[in-house]
Amino acid sequence: MTRLAKFACAVALASVSTVWAQDGNADNGQALAHTCAGCHGIPGYTNAYPTFRVPRLGGQHPEYIVSALTAYKSGQRSHPTMTAQAASLTDQQIRDIAAYVTQAPAASDDPDIVPAGDPKKGEQLAQTCTACHGATGAPSITQYPILAGQHPDYLAHALNAYKTGQRNNAIMSGFASNLSKDDIKHLAAWFASQNEPLYTPNFE
Ligand code: HEC
Ligand code: HEC
Numbered sequence: 001m002t003r004l005a006k007f008a009c010a011v012a013l014a015s016v017s018t019v020w021a022q023d024g025n026a027d028n029g030q031a032l033a034h035t036c037a038g039c040h041g042i043p044g045y046t047n048a049y050p051t052f053r054v055p056r057l058g059g060q061h062p063e064y065i066v067s068a069l070t071a072y073k074s075g076q077r078s079h080p081t082m083t084a085q086a087a088s089l090t091d092q093q094i095r096d097i098a099a100y101v102t103q104a105p106a107a108s109d110d111p112d113i114v115p116a117g118d119p120k121k122g123e124q125l126a127q128t129c130t131a132c133h134g135a136t137g138a139p140s141i142t143q144y145p146i147l148a149g150q151h152p153d154y155l156a157h158a159l160n161a162y163k164t165g166q167r168n169n170a171i172m173s174g175f176a177s178n179l180s181k182d183d184i185k186h187l188a189a190w191f192a193s194q195n196e197p198l199y200t201p202n203f204e
Contacts, residue, residue, distance in 0.1 A: 044151075115192050122190025129175070
């Protein structure tokens with residue numbers, strides 16, 4: 001899918017925002033999302049230590065964004081910047097932000113990165129993941145994050161974090177603990193190379 005098509009798609013989705021966002025208010029979310037723009041609104045923006053691209057939020061399930069921000073807020077998930085960002089948000093503000101960032105128009109010039117792993121090897125390994133993450137990484141169950149089109153180095157970072165216990169989730173810790181470093185690279189390459197639907201949003 002081209003970036004332009006993604007933009008058109010985001011505009012089309014905006015019209016059904018009330019359904020998608022549940023009780024989140026995207027207009028309020030837009031105002032709150034200004035503080036997120038410096039990282040999540042810049043295509044290819046990189047976290048310094050360790051080095052990986054910040055996750056694409058556009059096109060993600062709002063329910064998953066709510067659960068991620070709530071996990072940073074509660075301390076269940078930790079990252080210095082994100083913990084600080086989420087700490088000051090109310091539950092309603094979190095729902096509003098999730099409604100906005102997932103359907104904001106796509107930033108232009110948002111290139112896909114060449115993954116370190118081999119997508120073909122990743123496809124075989126991914127058989128154990130599809131029950132939850134969908135056959136191509138775009139699950140219809142909204143509690144499970146979309147992986148398709150996510151940055152490969154972020155996906156690898158997330159899997160490593162589950163493996164080392166830096167990130168805690170009963171389901172994912174179990175799956176990641178069995179993966180080798182190479183498995184992680186290949187899986188990240190496969191899911192990242194699936195066409196759509198994640199993109200870097202352009203916060204206005
Ligand atoms: C200084 C850069 C920076 C800023 C500002 C920032 N983020 Fe993040 N964000 C990150 C990084 C880095 C990660 C990955 C952290 C990790 O490994 O858990 C992240 C992760 C996330 C995730 C998890 C995504 C996923 O796929 O699990 C969400 C949701 C998120 N940010 C939303 C926001 C929102 C909303 C704001 C503004 C209120 C914001 N971020 C501000 C850098 C930033
Ligand atoms: C039984 C369901 C289930 C299975 C099977 C599963 N996952 Fe997950 N996955 C989840 C859930 C739930 C989350 C969100 C956990 C959290 O909040 O940290 C998740 C999160 C992730 C994330 C983090 C995404 C992000 O945006 O931060 C990655 C990467 C991931 N899974 C990859 C995989 C891979 C690769 C496999 C197969 C080896 C797999 N998962 C198998 C349910 C599953």
